Amino acid sequence: MAVNTELQGASYALPEPYEVSREAIIEFARATGAQNRAHRSAEAAAEFGYADVVAPPTFAVIPSQRAEALYISNPEAGIDFSRVVHGSEQFTYARPIVAGDKLNAVCHVDGLREAGGHAMITTRTELTDANSDDAPVVTVTSTIVVRGGEA
């Protein structure tokens, strides 16, 4: 199975916005050992001027990986998921994610190249505020490597 390089430039949007709940933030914070009170207590978050509990910086991976999955698991993409290795990840925030946010997510296939039997794919997922004319919230840039098969 070969990775389909014609999909460079393609975009995949989540059909519905991802709704950020307090429970999801608390569970994610606990799972990553994030003990900052602003993840659990709206009162602590208010000390910094936030309307509700604040998500840890890598929480954005939940909606962004859902949008990336629309591309990666699309049979058209030609990606064998068992050969996928995560290469790098970057989050650039316009503002932090807080409970109550509704986030639209669009995954753009920015880079797609093959070298030595492997394929390196760069996706950029834009998370925007569905309650506020899609104002930018965070950009998630991810690279994956699809390892080539043994010839």
Next chain:
Amino acid sequence: MNEPVEREEYRPSGTDLAPKLRDQEVGRTVVSARIPLSRADLVAYAGASGDHNPIHWNERFAREVGLDDVIAHGMLSMGSVLARITEWAADPGAIVDCRTRFTAPVIVADAASGTPDTPTAYLDMAAVVGAIDEEAGTVRLDISVSCGEDTVLGRTQAKVRLA
């Protein structure tokens, strides 16, 4: 007769505890930590993140795809490291940019004895002030992350806005 005097209790708010930009110095280590990981942590992260790839919890599957054993989610390592940075920053929303490269897998074996949440791998991290941008009001932290002999997260950086 002495009446007990009521004292006003001083309780610092989150913003009081936050590090200040003027106190930062390039080259200074601001966070260092050892982060334990157990198989139970991987299962908890799979649930919290929605990443249910069996290479993070099933040994047979991990071996079938060419790994030596179950490995931690790269995003669990990144998230655990940044959790220590948000503790330092006091305001978790102060992290305006963070990035990493996954340079080596973190193997998390099943604990041979004891409870299933017994740690079997440790991440050692240190965050050093790499640059100060007075105009933007941010510091760039350069973070090293290793597991045993291996650097597992490479070129890890977090840009933090400080007052």
